[in-house]
Amino acid sequence: MITSDRVFSRNIGVWDRVKQQTLADSSILVAGAGGLGCFVAQTLVRSGIGRLYLMDDGIVDVPDLNRQILYIKDDLGLPKVTIAAERLSAIHGLTEIIPLQQRLVENRLLEINCPLAEIKGFVDCLDNYPSRYLLERMLPEKAFLVHGGVQEHYGQVTTIRKDLTPSLKSLYANTEDSDSPMAVCSQAVSCVASIMSFEVLNNIWGKPQLLNSLLIIELSDFTFSKIKLGQANECI
Amino acid sequence: MITVNFYTTLRLMLSTKEITIDCKDQMTILEVLKHAEEIIEKSLSKNFIWKLLDEDGNIKLGTIIMINGKNILDMDGLECMVSPGDTIALFPPGGGG
Numbered sequence: 001m002i003t004s005d006r007v008f009s010r011n012i013g014v015w016d017r018v019k020q021q022t023l024a025d026s027s028i029l030v031a032g033a034g035g036l037g038c039f040v041a042q043t044l045v046r047s048g049i050g051r052l053y054l055m056d057d058g059i060v061d062v063p064d065l066n067r068q069i070l071y072i073k074d075d076l077g078l079p080k081v082t083i084a085a086e087r088l089s090a091i092h093g094l095t096e097i098i099p100l101q102q103r104l105v106e107n108r109l110l111e112i113n114c115p116l117a118e119i120k121g122f123v124d125c126l127d128n129y130p131s132r133y134l135l136e137r138m139l140p141e142k143a144f145l146v147h148g149g150v151q152e153h154y155g156q157v158t159t160i161r162k163d164l165t166p167s168l169k170s171l172y173a174n175t176e177d178s179d180s181p182m183a184v185c186s187q188a189v190s191c192v193a194s195i196m197s198f199e200v201l202n203n204i205w206g207k208p209q210l211l212n213s214l215l216i217i218e219l220s221d222f223t224f225s226k227i228k229l230g231q232a233n234e235c236i
Numbered sequence: 237m238i239t240v241n242f243y244t245t246l247r248l249m250l251s252t253k254e255i256t257i258d259c260k261d262q263m264t265i266l267e268v269l270k271h272a273e274e275i276i277e278k279s280l281s282k283n284f285i286w287k288l289l290d291e292d293g294n295i296k297l298g299t300i301i302m303i304n305g306k307n308i309l310d311m312d313g314l315e316c317m318v319s320p321g322d323t324i325a326l327f328p329p330g331g332g333g
């Protein structure tokens with residue numbers, strides 16, 4: 001029989017029952033259902049998040065199959081969030097999955113299906129900087145944003161809080177996206193996404209580890225480096 | 237002394253994690269990069285500025301240059317002043333999701 005106690009018994013051995021309940025009481029928005037989003041969403045569900053909003057307007061494409069772990073070849077051409085919601089709901093059925101098949105455009109549209117007031121935090125699994133900056137602008141006061149980016153065999157993760165950290169926009173200083181398709185491997189995606197996912201839990205429990213620091217992950221020589229970030233000097 | 241840290245593809249390309257530049261006075265970040273390039277050139281016969289700046293000397297797309305954890309593009313760009321004791325971070329951020 002599937003009960004919360006049994007499904008999460010191994011988690012509770014790592015953290016404790018109180019923290020497990022805190023996860024069950026939390027709602028998270030995962031923006032982007034690509035490489036990072038698939039992995040982050042799956043591990044958050046397996047961690048026992050109570051409600052997970054998953055937003056993406058894309059469809060499953062052939063080059064996605066090297067790293068987007070919720071999709072298989074039979075899903076090609078289908079909406080990502082529909083497939084992802086099916087797979088995530090089938091894991092244990094204890095997390096409410098709310099697929100949002102939409103672009104990130106403005107607060108009001110997001111608010112229709114995803115009440116921002118109930119959201120503990122956003123997870124930035126997006127694949128372009130303009131969308132990241134837009135997501136950051138929508139971040140409610142006191143909510144957290146766990147940002148991650150990945151490319152080739154490296155990536156980076158940090159926690160953003162409007163009241164406590166430099167903004168993502170000042171960190172990247174309006175960095176733009178390259179026009180060419182991005183090279184990226186599955187191992188880098190799953191590694192960066194695992195760290196993002198655990199940092200979400202840290203934030204929910206009030207103990208973020210990457211506040212005002214940027215963790216840089218390099219898989220080629222297995223180096224993890226933290227850069228202490230300067231104080232915010234720009235309002236978003 | 238100014239510390240210059242290389243991350244991800246830059247560090248792999250140069251096989252160098254960090255170098256230090258002896259100095260007593262302030263200099264611009266561009267001057268720091270040129271000093272660092274000279275050191276790398278002498279010790280490893282390698283160059284790296286071409287990875288950061290284009291032919292016109294502008295910072296390339298997808299390049300992060302930080303002084304004490306702040307992006308220079310959010311300050312005075314290549315004219316930013318660097319003081320002894322400062323730490324420079326050079327890396328391309330991962331842009332994918």
